[in-house]
Amino acid sequence: AAVTAELLIGQELILSSPPYDLGDPKELILYGILALLAVAIGIANLKFEDVAARWRWQYRIPGWSRPIIFGVTVGLLGVVWPDSLGTGLDFLNGLLRLTDSGSNVWWTLGLIALAKIVTTVLTREGGG
Numbered sequence: 001a002a003v004t005a006e007l008l009i010g011q012e013l014i015l016s017s018p019p020y021d022l023g024d025p026k027e028l029i030l031y032g033i034l035a036l037l038a039v040a041i042g043i044a045n046l047k048f049e050d051v052a053a054r055w056r057w058q059y060r061i062p063g064w065s066r067p068i069i070f071g072v073t074v075g076l077l078g079v080v081w082p083d084s085l086g087t088g089l090d091f092l093n094g095l096l097r098l099t100d101s102g103s104n105v106w107w108t109l110g111l112i113a114l115a116k117i118v119t120t121v122l123t124r125e126g127g128g
Contacts, residue, residue, distance in 0.1 A: 053125070
């Protein structure tokens with residue numbers, strides 16, 4: 001992925017943020033908590049994918065219709081919330097530039113993590 005991105009985009013940065021200085025060393029504790037939260041979400045993602053893979057889709061939904069149903073579901077979620085699809089680089093760049101600050105950022109991050117998990121599982125289980 002890194003080689004392909006470099007060939008397509010070049011040497012420029014994919015993600016950019018303004019310079020940031022550590023104001024207080026106590027901030028490192030918050031970064032540690034954020035890292036643990038990211039690990040917990042990653043583990044939840046893997047568990048959710050594992051549960052979905054073991055669920056017997058073929059007995060509930062005919063095999064020929066799964067790609068259609070799951071694809072349309074992912075598409076509808078993308079229409080309602082476009083940030084739930086793709087790589088999320090534009091969304092992350094907006095966060096890094098601090099264009100949206102306040103309490104809405106945390107709710108948005110939580111919801112987008114959940115939406116990414118759902119769209120990933122639906123795509124994999126639909127044959128994508």
